[in-house]
Amino acid sequence: MRILGFMSGTSLDGVDAAILSSDGETIEEFGPTHLTAFTADERAVVKEATEQFVETGGAEPGLLAEADAIIVDVHVRCATTLLAMPGAGQIELIGYHGQTVLHRPDRGLTIQIGDPARVAATLGVDVIADVRQADMAVGGEGAPLVPVYHAALAQKIGKPGPIAFLNVGGVANFTYIGSDGEIIALDTGPGNGMLDLMIQKRGLGRYDDGGVLAASGRVDQAVLDGLLAHPYFKRQGPKSLDRYDFPLDVVDALSDADAAATLVAFTAQSVALGARALPERPDLWLICGGGRHNPVIMNALRDALGTCENTDDFGLRGDFIEAEAIGFIAARSLRGLPVTFPKTTGAPGPTTAGKLYKAQAAALA
Secondary structure, X not given: OEEEEEEEOOOOOEEEEEEEEEOOOOEEEEXXXXXXXXXXXXXXXXXXXXXXHHHHOOOOHHHHHHHHHXXXXXXXXXXXXXXXXXXXXXXXXXXXXXXXXXXXXXXXXXXXXXXXXXXXXXXXXXXXXXXXXHHXXXXXXXXXXXXXXXXXXXXXXXXXXXXXXXXXXXXXXXXXEOOOOOEEEEEEEXXXXXXXXXXXHOOOOOOOHHHHHHHOOOOOHHHHHHHHOOHHHHOOOOOOOOOOXXXXXXXXXXXXXXXXXXXXXXXXXXXXXHHOOOOOOOOEEEEEOHHHHOHHHXXXXXXXXXXXXXXXXXXXXXXXXXXXXXXXXXXXXXXXXXXXXXXXXXXXXXXXXXXXXXXXXXXXX
8 A cells, every 4th residue: 555654753853754655564665755844933842842741741731732733733744745746646544653752661651742633634544643552551662663664674675684773863773683584673772862952952053963073072981881871771672762761961061072972972882782682793784864864973883883884875765764664554553463572662472553543534523
């Protein structure tokens, strides 16, 4: 079927959307993609709502309603632009993630805002949403969700294991695919999230463009060692994180450049820690997500892991893999196929994800 997948990540860049043709098992064709960025005002509202959820377990009702409406509106704007592009075709299903404002697997709690029923009604297409909740209801971490799609991508590009996909977004996570086809996944630690928050906190922009700041700094080993001593790294996988799980104030005493360099090293070293428990050393790490655009992050990953390549070099769309994955998951959900597994989320068995929101029913409501 022809599917539109949406992803709005914790980096708060905006909404990624991608079209693909798939039966939820193999990928037949990639369609067009589009990013609709949040405006500064939209980002500020969503960021404030997220911070309130993290600090208090909830947001003020008025702010929550405003943030929810923003998420729906930006998704609809994104879809309207994408569906007008050449090659978009006729969409049969939408995979919708929404905006995560709180992820606490230790409490069996994950919250995404952006009403999927309104998306279905406005766009006139059935929507699969609530893709983390079923896994968490049976004791899984609710993340990472993408491994089943990474395995399909490995098949699509003809790369047998042992390989690993590493997504460096707000949080970093990898999918290991063994030579026997075994899939193992976990959140490794921060991706771009802490670095971006530090840059924003100090009024230096939204992110370290081109890694210029980190390249001019030195790693503070004592601060890095303290970060790597966090209890999260002593836990066995599968395991997952919220973007705000690590304290940012530990780099407050460092210069801008040294703070950036130290946080880049933290990202790379936390991935290396997660990789230690793998049954085989991956021959290749395929890097996707925004972090692959930062050459300092890429060099740090190569030093820590070995051969790391940009997914784009293999004909993939590294900025849109998670949006594609949500579309792929929607197809699997519609067919009753499992999305999460014991070695990806810690669920007791293969678990189907997602809830169907019918466009016609949503419109009538």
